[in-house]
Amino acid sequence: MAYNHHEIEEKWQKRWSEDSLYSVDVNKMDEKYYVLVMFPYPSGDRLHMGHWYQYGVMDTWTRYQRMNGKNVFFPMGFDAFGLPAENFAIKHGIHPKESTTKNADYMMTQFKKMGVSYNFDYALDTSKEDYYKWTQWVFLELFKNDLAYKKEAPVNWCTSCQTVLANEQVKDGVCERCESVILQKNLNQWFLKITDYAEPLLANLETLDWPHKTLAMQKHWIGKSIGSEIEFKVDKFDIDFKVFTTRPDTLFGCTYVTFAPEHPKVLEFVSDGQKQEVLDYIEKTKKTSELERLTVDDEKTGVFTGAYAINPINQEKVPIWISDYVLFSYGTGAVMAVPAHDERDFDFAKAFDLPIKQVIVKDDESSLDKAFTGTGLMINSGKFDSMKSTDVKKLITEDLQKQNKGESKINFRLRDWLISRQRYWGAPIPIIHCDDCGPIAVPQEQLPIILPEDVEFKPMGESPLKACDSFMNVKCPKCKKPALREADTLDTFMCSSWYYLRFPNVGNNEQAFEKGITDKMMPVDKYVGGPEHACMHLLYARFINMVMKDLGYTKHIEPFTSLTHQGMILGSDGQKMSKSKGNSVSPDGYVEDYGSDVLRLYLCFGFSYIDGGPWDDSGIRSMAKFVDRVARLLDENKDLLSQKLELDDNYNSDEKKLLYVYNHSLKGVTVDVAKFQFNTSIARVMELYNALNDYLKNVSPDKHNKSLVSYILKNMIIILSPFIPHICEEWWEAIGEKSSVSLETWPTVNEKYLELDEIQMAVMINGKVREQMKVAKDSSDDVVFDKALESKKIQGYLEGMTVIKKIHVKGKLLNLILKKA
Ligand SMILES: [Zn+2]
Ligand SMILES: [Zn+2]
Structure with missing residues (x-):
């Protein structure tokens, strides 16, 4: 059964589509099984090898689920707004709408060539009006419920993308898209109050079947800490300020206080002598990104303000410093420094020769060559001396509370989500600014606010829509006076924060999603995508879903019950594939030379799905050989396969051995595919192939158990069909079967033959x-x-x-x- 991959792949793709083989109707679906792979950006790279790995191999997994009786819902679409698509358009001097449509169309043909079993009837594109109308609706729901607001704040500004970015989009101080330097700028921006959901976002992590590392990263990003807020006074000024600490028991050991340089109170108490130095330091800090300030382990920097604070517990005077490791947007923007019991404070005190005062001891040690961060007995702490530090935590807070100088407090590291962008290619924010009425929601019947096309879209540092008079000038919906539209667009992460809710509702022009359908189809049972989304998309989507639940639109709390991250396909040199390194391989050529099935089989066999690994051309060649060998074996036994043969239950030892390998292999594949171990699954099929081949060679032809050989060969086609769907259809048809092999039920293991x-x-x-x-x-x-x-x-x-x-x-x-x- 030699095959021509061009012919058969085209033939079966056409047949599947004509027969609507993978079409589903969510209205008629019971006990759904919702499988979702994170949708791609239609950028200029189109579907690259990483996509093939992500989408092709997941299609194999989904086909396997379908053959195991699951009612699979498996949609796909395009995350079409945003920087990747827009940057591509700018580079090539084409309008983003045109280039995005072109790229999406091309990627759609690539998906079809891959032979994926998506429910294409439910495809969506976030840059189309019938989608972003509802993205705007989601935003307005947040706005109307006091979860969206505009305010001036220091934000991350990408010098090259010329837009603000969310904290989550800044990686190691540079833009996650273009790796340009990030500056801090004070700008008036739109935020979503994700911090209102910090507690449930954290608590619910425990209910999720997600990779441990991803859960840990999200937990860290949300960053809950339990402690006390303590009020200090500035000496000789009528100025109070608060600090947050998780260690109120160390308050007697506070020897200085540090403010975030941009804290507005700094300029109220800075001494004349220190003023210039302080101002210079503030300027310098502005050029450092927030993340850099948090993560860089460099030498500590800071400046004395010339002012002193009064410690409320003992009235001691301690110097006030400023340093960039304190962030204005985190906690209170000022911290009490206890060098004896905090590593960072210890380093800072050593660098600037500030006093170190120990207030907790373990046993009798008293000399400190590094900070002691553990618990123990109190010293140098007045009436608390020789008490346990763990008890004093509470006692000191209670003491301060009585004097109105402190209270217990829970703090989160998570900040509100910045969602406005000064870029063209995004959903317009549906807000109208009126001098008299303030920001007003666009009435729902006016949605979508259409993104005008005739606009100079290149980034110029402010929103391109500002220059479009016909877009900007409107009447205030409330007082009817002339007003202006919001010129910023929504970050593309806003589009993807709710797309899983839209998929089962694609085509609904009345609502973003209908409760009955959503309640039935959600949550997503298996979600697959890259680990880089841990603190971005995966956090945003959980937040939006929770809000929709609280507003009564859905009943489920979490959108993605179970999550798997695929690994990364590297260049053959073991490095990340990149055009500049010249180590990237494009899937299209391999599809042309070997066919999409063989490429997919190699992606299944050559890598551990979760880990990925380096590309190897010889691997794909050996897959092609394996497929040829199976084809030859089928061909040699073609007559057997087209006969109707009944299995009996009376086997000799050779046959029992063969049955053992068959059942052992089948069991292995069944268990391993479910666990995303595609590589070991294929190895089991190869074992089976070898055993069958040995049997046919070693046992004389007149003694061959024909019904058994036929049974195993037939099931081998079924078992291989999720991995090489086109070829197996062709084989299946060649042995006289009429319906699609993908409609077959997955064979069951007969344990009896494993024990014999x-x-x-x-x-x-x-x-x-x-x-x-x-x-x-x-x-x-x-x-x-x-x-x-x-x-x-x-x-x-x-x-x-x-x-x-x-x-x-x-x-x-x-x-x-x-x-x-
Ligand atoms: Zn950038
Ligand atoms: Zn008005």
């Missing part, structure tokens, strides 16, 4: 018996080795070691020779 003729076998590590196990008699080397690896004991011995030799004495023992990895 088992023998006891010793597993040795470096010559010592460490484990006993049962294996089928005459098991191959691979089967025995795999079985040994299932043992926890053996896994323990293998940790950190490499197997340099496997000695298998059939029916007796397996000896593994190890050395340190």
Whole structure:
């Protein structure tokens, strides 16, 4: 059954589409299984190898779920607004609408060539009016419920993209898109009150089946800390200020106070002598991004203000400094410094020769060569001396509370989400500014506020829409006086924060989503995408979903029950693929040369899905060879396959051995695909192929069990069909089957054949018996080795070691020779 991949892939793609094989109707769906892979940006790169890995391999997983009886809903669309699409358009001098449509169309043909089983009837594009009308509606729901506001604040400004960015979009001090330097600017911007949801966003993480690291990152980003807010006075001024601390028990050890340089109170109390130095330092801080200030481990910098603060617990005078490691937008913008018990304060005190006063001791140690951050007994703390520091935490706060100088407080690291952008290619923010009435929501019947096309769209430092008079000038919906539209657009992360709600409702022109449908189809049962979204999209989507739930539009709290991150396909040199390094490979050429099935099979077999790894051309060639070998085997047995043969239950030892391998392989594939272990799944199918081939060669043809061979070959086509869907359809048709192989039920494992003729076998590590196990008699080397690896004991011995030799004495023992990895 040799095949021409061009012909058969085209043939089956056409057939699937004509037969609407993968179409679903959500209205008729019971017990849905919603699978979603994060949708792509239609930028100039189109679908690259990483996309093929993400989408192609996930299609295999989804096909497998469908064959296992799941009612799969598997939609796809384009995250079409935003910088990637717009930057591409600017670079090529085309209008973003034109280039986005072109790129999306091309990517759609790539998806079809991939042979993916998406529910294309439910495709969406966030830059189309029928979608962004509802993005605007989502924004207005937040605005009307006091969860969206505009205010002047220091924000991250990308010098190259010429727009503000959310904190989450600044990575190590540079723009996550273009890697340009980020400056702090004071600008009037729109924010969403994600901080109102900090507590449930944190608490609900416990309910999610997500990768541990992603949960930890989100937890850290939300950053809850429990402590006390304490009020200090500035000496000789009528100025109070508050500090937040998680260690009120160390208050007696406070030897200085540090303000964020941009804190407005600094200029009220700075001494004349220190003023110039302070002003210079403030200027310098403006050029440093917030993230840089938080993460950089460089030498501490700071300036003395010439003023002193009064510690409320003992009336001691301590100097007030400013330093950029304190952020104005976090906590109160000022911190009490306790160098003896905080590492950062300790470094700062050492650098500027400030006093260090120890107030907690463990045992009798009293000399400090580094900060002691643990708990212990109090010293130098007045009436609290020799009490336990853990008790004093509460007592000091209570003491201060009585004098109205402090209280317990919970603080979050999470800041409100900045969603306005000074860019053209985005959904216009549906707000009208009236001198008399302030910001007014555009009435819903006027949605969508259409993004005008005839606009100079290049970024100029302010919103391009500002220059478009016909767009800007409107009447105030309330008082009817002349007013101006909001000129900023919504960040593209706003579009993607609710798209999973829209998918089952695509085509609904009356509502963003209908409650009945949404309640039935949500949450997404399996969500797949890159780990880089941990503190951006995955956080925003959870927030928007929670708001929609609280407003009564949906009933589920979390949008994505279960999450998996795919790994990254690297260049053959092991480096991240990039055009500049010349190590990137484009999928289109491989599809042309080998076909989309073989490419997909290699992406399944050549990598651990979660980890990814370097590309290897020889890997794809060996996949093509494997497919050819299976095709030959099928061809040689074509007559058998087209006969109707009944299985009996009377097998000789060769047949039992074959049945053992078949069931062992099937069991392996069944378990491993479900766990995203596509590589080991294919290895099991190869084992099966080898066993069948051996049987056919070693047993004389007149003794072949035809019904058994036919049974196994047929099921092999079914098992391979999620991995190489077009080829398997062709094979399936060639053996006389009428319906699609993807409609077949996944074969069931017959445990009976896994137990037969088992023998006891010793597993040795470096010559010592460490484990006993049962294996089928005459098991191959691979089967025995795999079985040994299932043992926890053996896994323990293998940790950190490499197997340099496997000695298998059939029916007796397996000896593994190890050395340190
Ligand atoms: Zn940028
Ligand atoms: Zn008005």
